[in-house]
Amino acid sequence: MSYLTRINESILNGNGDDAVKYTETELARGTPWTEILEKAMIPAMDRVGQDFSSGSHQKEDPLLGYGENGNHRPGNHLWRRP
Secondary structure (H helix, E strand, O other), X not given: OOHHHHHHHHXXXXXXXXXXXXXXXXXXXXXXXXXXXXXXXXXXXXXXXHHHHHOOOEEOOOOOOEOOOOOEOOOOOOEEOO
């Protein structure tokens, strides 16, 4: 799986930590930031927007975001799939 795919999936799953990690890795490999935006981030953000519109994502409080195991992770998980 490419890092661009991992960035995309991390954004779709609301995992900011992984999105940052994979983005930094891809930048270190010499991938232009515009390519990362165009091929991974923007498509993922478009999909999240569509999912919000259709109700398939549930927004959590951005200041009280919670990780998958329920641990408090402020601002990291702004949405989750039901």
